[in-house]
Amino acid sequence: MTSIAVQSADRRLMEGSEAIALAAIAAGCRFFAGYPMTPFTEVLEHFARYLPDVGGTCINAESELEAVGMAWGALATGARAATGSTGQGLSLMQESFAEITLAELPLVIFDLARGQGDYFQATRGGGHGDYRHLVLAPVDITETVELTQLAFHLADRWRNPVLVYGDYLTAHVEEAVAVTALDFGPVPDKDWALDGSATGTGASRLVSPLGLAKSGAEPVGIEAHLRAIDAKQRAITAAEPRAESGYLDDAETVVVAFGSPARFVRAVVRDLRAGGARVGYVRPITLWPFPADVVADAASGVRTVACFELCAGQMIDDVRLAVLGRAPVVGIGGISTDGSGFGVGRLLDMDTIRARILAVHEGGPDAELPPLPDNERTLW
Amino acid sequence: MTIDTSVPPSDARQVGQHTPELLLTGEHHLCPGCGEPLALRCLLDTITDLGVTHRTIGVVGIGCYTAFTTSLDVDVVQALHGRAPSVATGVKRMRPDRVVFTLQGDGDMVNEGLQEVLHTAARGEAVTCVLLNNGVFGETGGHMTATTVLGQRTKNTLEGRDAGYHGYPILIGDLIARLDGAAYVARGSVHNAGAVARTKKMVRRALEAQEAGGFSFVEVLTMCPTGWFVPTADGPEYLHETLGEVHVMGELKVDGRVRSTEELRVENVARQREIEARLAAGGLD
Numbered sequence: 302m303t304s305i306a307v308q309s310a311d312r313r314l315m316e317g318s319e320a321i322a323l324a325a326i327a328a329g330c331r332f333f334a335g336y337p338m339t340p341f342t343e344v345l346e347h348f349a350r351y352l353p354d355v356g357g358t359c360i361n362a363e364s365e366l367e368a369v370g371m372a373w374g375a376l377a378t379g380a381r382a383a384t385g386s387t388g389q390g391l392s393l394m395q396e397s398f399a400e401i402t403l404a405e406l407p408l409v410i411f412d413l414a415r416g417q418g419d420y421f422q423a424t425r426g427g428g429h430g431d432y433r434h435l436v437l438a439p440v441d442i443t444e445t446v447e448l449t450q451l452a453f454h455l456a457d458r459w460r461n462p463v464l465v466y467g468d469y470l471t472a473h474v475e476e477a478v479a480v481t482a483l484d485f486g487p488v489p490d491k492d493w494a495l496d497g498s499a500t501g502t503g504a505s506r507l508v509s510p511l512g513l514a515k516s517g518a519e520p521v522g523i524e525a526h527l528r529a530i531d532a533k534q535r536a537i538t539a540a541e542p543r544a545e546s547g548y549l550d551d552a553e554t555v556v557v558a559f560g561s562p563a564r565f566v567r568a569v570v571r572d573l574r575a576g577g578a579r580v581g582y583v584r585p586i587t588l589w590p591f592p593a594d595v596v597a598d599a600a601s602g603v604r605t606v607a608c609f610e611l612c613a614g615q616m617i618d619d620v621r622l623a624v625l626g627r628a629p630v631v632g633i634g635g636i637s638t639d640g641s642g643f644g645v646g647r648l649l650d651m652d653t654i655r656a657r658i659l660a661v662h663e664g665g666p667d668a669e670l671p672p673l674p675d676n677e678r679t680l681w
Numbered sequence: 682m683t684i685d686t687s688v689p690p691s692d693a694r695q696v697g698q699h700t701p702e703l704l705l706t707g708e709h710h711l712c713p714g715c716g717e718p719l720a721l722r723c724l725l726d727t728i729t730d731l732g733v734t735h736r737t738i739g740v741v742g743i744g745c746y747t748a749f750t751t752s753l754d755v756d757v758v759q760a761l762h763g764r765a766p767s768v769a770t771g772v773k774r775m776r777p778d779r780v781v782f783t784l785q786g787d788g789d790m791v792n793e794g795l796q797e798v799l800h801t802a803a804r805g806e807a808v809t810c811v812l813l814n815n816g817v818f819g820e821t822g823g824h825m826t827a828t829t830v831l832g833q834r835t836k837n838t839l840e841g842r843d844a845g846y847h848g849y850p851i852l853i854g855d856l857i858a859r860l861d862g863a864a865y866v867a868r869g870s871v872h873n874a875g876a877v878a879r880t881k882k883m884v885r886r887a888l889e890a891q892e893a894g895g896f897s898f899v900e901v902l903t904m905c906p907t908g909w910f911v912p913t914a915d916g917p918e919y920l921h922e923t924l925g926e927v928h929v930m931g932e933l934k935v936d937g938r939v940r941s942t943e944e945l946r947v948e949n950v951a952r953q954r955e956i957e958a959r960l961a962a963g964g965l966d
Contacts, residue, residue, distance in 0.1 A: 332775060358774045362767070363800040370764040370797070374740065374771025377758040382771065400761055495756040495772070497779040501703055501734035507750055509759035516705040516752045 312479040317442045317471045321411055322347035323480040324449035325383055330409070331357035332375035332382035334368040338390045339643045340472040341413040345385075365393035369408075373397060376406040377508045379494030381453050385411030388419030392427060398462060399428030403510035403530060405493075407456030410434070410464040411449075413472040415643050417560065418612035418636070423466050424589040424619070431527060433534050435463040435541060436588035438560040440567075442476035448586070450483045457488035459537055466588060468611075469644040470561035537590055544592035545584040546599060548574050552581030554662040555599045555628075557620050558609040559585045562634070562649055566609050569655045573662075580662055588616070593623035600624040605666045607658060610634040611645055629666035633657040637673075647673055701725035703734065703754045710748055714913035716903030716920065717746050717813050719871035723881040723901070724782065724811060725753070731888055737780040740769040742794075744786035745820045746813055763794025766801035769808045780888060781808045788818040791827040791853050798857065802896050805862035809887045809897045812853065815905035816924045823908035827851045830927040834910065850927060854900045855942065858934035864895025866934035870902035870925055872917040875956065883932065902928055 315323075321344050325333070333348040335341070345361065352359040358375075362368035368384045375382035386394065391412055401408050412423060421427075423436045435455050439445040445467065452463040499505045507515055512526025521529070548570060549555065558566040563584040570582045583599045585592050600606050606628050608617040614632045621630045637648030647653065656671045700707060703725040711717060728737050739755045741747060743762040750757045760768040765783040773781045790798050790812050798810055817835050818824040825835040825842060828850050832841040842850070858866040865887050869880025880901055887897035902924050904916035911919050931945030 332771065334771070360770070360774070363796065366764065367767040367770075367797060367800060370760070370767025371771040371774075373760070373764075374758060374768035374773075375775045376771070377768070378738075378772055378775040380775045382775075397761060397764065404759070495738055495758060496776060497736045497738040497756050499735075500737045500755045501729075503705070503754060505705075505754045505756050507757050507759065509750060509757075511759060513751050513759070515754075516708075520751070 312477055314475045314477050315442070316343065316473050316475045317445050317467060318343035318413070318473065319347045320442050320446050320478055320480060321449050321465070322351050324446045325409070325453065326351055326355055326357070327480050327482040328450040328453040329381045330383055330453060331355065332372065332380050333357070334360040334362045334371040334384050335386060336362050336365045336368050336390060338387045340415065340469040341385055341387050341390065341411070343472060344411050344413060365390040366397070369394040369397040369401070372408055373401055373406065376401070376408055377495050379491040379496070381407070381409075381457075383409040383411060385413065388412065388414045388422055391419070391422060395428035398434070399426065399430050399432055400510040402426070402432040402434065402462055403430060403526070404508055405460040405530070406462070406508070407453075407460055408462040409452045409456050410462060411467070412464050413467050413469070416468060416611045416638055416645060417562065418615065419466075420588065420610070420612065420615035423464050424591070431531060433537075433589050435459070435461060435537060435590070436466055437463065438466045438586060438588050439471060440545075440560065440564045440584060442471070442474060442478050445471060446478050446480050447483060451485060454485035454488060455541065457491075459533065460489075461533065461537065466560060468561050541587055542590045542592035542594065543586035544595040545586060546582060546595060547571075548581035549583070549599050550581075551579050552599070553579045553604045554581070554607060554658065555603050555605075556580065556582045556607045556609055556633075556658055557585070557596060557616070558582065559588060559616060562609060562611055565649060565651060565654055566658075569651055569658060573655065573658065578659070578662055580658060585616075591619045591623065593619070596620055596623035597625065597627065600627040603628050605661050606630045607633045607661045609654065609657070611637050611648060631661060631666045633661060633670060650674070702729050704752060705754045706752050709752060711745055712907040714904055714906040714916045715745070716815065716871045716905070716916070719877055720811070720813050720880070720901040720903050721746070721749055723869070723877065723884050724784075727881060727884045727888060728755075728780070731885065733780045733888070733892075736778065737782070738772055738776065740765045740772060740781065740783045742783070742785035742789035744789050744813070746784055746786060749784070762789050763792075764797060765789070766794065766797040766806070766808070766810055769810070770801055770804070770806050773806060773808050777807070780891060782888075783808065783810045785810070785812055786819070787812065787814045787816060787826045787828040787853075791851055795827070795851070798853070798898075799860065802857045802860045802898065803862040805864070805896050807891050807894050807896065809891045809899065811884070812898070812900040813903050814853075814900050814924070814928060815903045815908065815920075817905055817908035819905045819908040823905070823910065828853065828928065830924055833923060835908070852928060852942075854898065854928070854933045857898050858939045862896050863898060863934060864893070865890035865897040867898070867932045868900040868902070868928060868930050870920065870930045871904070872902070872921040872925065876930065879930070886932075900928070902930070
């Protein structure tokens with residue numbers, strides 16, 4: 302038997318997928334169900350390898366629909382449970398995501414996406430109805446260990462699903478990390494969870510997205526139920542935005558980026574600052590709730606807000622809503638993928654990002670962006 | 682036209698009254714003549730009879746029977762249409778010492794979620810899936826499902842289900858019986874008292890099979906006179922002669938042996954003869 306405690310407490314080189322599984326287990330996750338899909342597959346592999354050691358269960362589900370359904374059942378018993386996939390696989394889970402949110406179950410979802418074009422899917426909720434998921438976007442593997450554990454805490458804290466948004470780099474970059482259990486404070490008792498013991502007592506329980514109650518109890522009613530979830534999500538919007546920022550004080554240009562690409566942007570901005578360019582950055586850590594106040598403050602008095610994301614432009618909508626005309630907002634990223642469509646392409650390159658930031662820093666929001674290098678260089 | 686509901690519509694008379702212990706209320710919004718409450722009673726009474734009351738969890742799909750989620754004195758998870766077997770899988774894996782059942786209709790299980798129940802059976806998941814099969818989408822008002830039999834008239838097969846145009850019905854019990862992971866598979870019916878009693882025994886064996894660690898499945902043919910557009914009082918006969926003729930009642934898999942439709946028909950004829958003989962000899966006990 303592998304000892305999780307020994308394995309994870311030692312600082313050692315591991316890929317993000319393994320860090321996710323170990324961090325989830327450190328956070329008390331005891332159930333995982335998933336269906337293989339690149340670049341998510343190894344998350345499933347690591348859960349399958351480690352969960353039985355702690356008395357947990359990992360099921361290689363027959364489809365994404367089954368995977369999320371199984372997690373739903375595990376959650377209803379009060380267990381910490383998770384599922385995951387790529388954006389494509391999450392498309393198949395959306396109906397359950399919507400209903401699990403309305404049933405107020407604390408699902409954690411690991412989204413190892415093919416790029417950043419699933420930002421809308423993650424932050425808007427691709428399913429039906431008025432709901433949102435908290436979305437955490439780690440920048441590196443060290444932060445992945447922290448945010449994976451935070452995800453389980455926030456899910457229980459708010460009885461709302463939390464999605465961890467990563468990509469090929471999150472899944473497969475190896476970093477030296479130690480996985481130890483983090484304490485984020487108390488969470489409410491799961492007095493709603495089912496264990497079958499209340500059956501036949503007259504006080505049996507019902508876990509339902511419909512606002513129903515057992516006969517004899519006062520039903521909430523669907524309208525009041527949906528309003529209560531709305532109120533809860535407003536409270537989350539106020540309480541949970543998280544962001545990292547740097548070099549904002551006298552910045553003329555602010556770059557907004559999230560996830561793995563933000564790591565490149567952060568390094569480029571640091572280099573540009575060393576060279577005297579008044580450039581700063583904001584990195585949303587929570588994509589929902591979006592750290593609108595941080596972005597709005599950062600945009601005040603600057604010449605240009607530049608949004609770097611590896612997609613046609615999705616987060617830029619949230620940036621514009623946050624900036625609200627305080628400064629021009631331009632996209633300096635774009636669609637960029639490797640030949641397989643699974644990873645990231647030539648745009649994720651320090652020189653290319655530097656050239657793009659400099660173009661808008663020196664030329665303003667209307668500056669023409671330099672073309673991408675011709676080579677089909679990929680990072681792996 | 683005003684219908685007088687103060688007296689029974691036929692020569693029906695009450696011969697007894699029984700309320701399952703696990704029912705919080707007898708009030709419901711199901712149609713007159715619906716067979717689902719009878720099937721439900723078989724399940725609830727069996728849970729009580731087996732003494733597993735305080736360790737039973739139900740997972741209920743979406744259909745008319747969804748109304749039961751509030752009236753059952755059972756810990757219940759409301760699942761999406763089609764997804765109850767997967768939800769039950771998650772429940773059972775986290776609570777392996779509990780009795781876990783699902784309740785789905787034919788639209789829910791055989792249309793929307795066919796692969797869910799097949800995979801759960803193939804996995805040998807120690808849960809009991811209960812299908813309420815009336816051959817129509819009752820809740821939407823009587824539309825064709827995957828179990829609608831050939832010739833059956835529904836709202837979208839007005840001239841009757843035509844194999845060439847609509848395809849053939851799925852005999853789900855027979856399909857599941859052939860999966861190695863399924864320990865016990867049976868098809869009951871609630872068209873008369875004898876069938877109800879037989880169905881209840883099937884439910885008992887199914888829950889016992891789950892307790893022994895296997896997957897079990899009970900299909901119960903139920904009346905839906907509203908969805909079939911037949912008079913309420915004709916429901917049982919229509920069920921027996923239309924659906925029951927194709928989805929044949931009986932135990933489809935016992936102790937690892939799969940039984941054919943033909944074998945079940947022969948058994949049913951023999952049972953009927955025995956009942957008639959006993960009636961002729963002075964009645965049933």
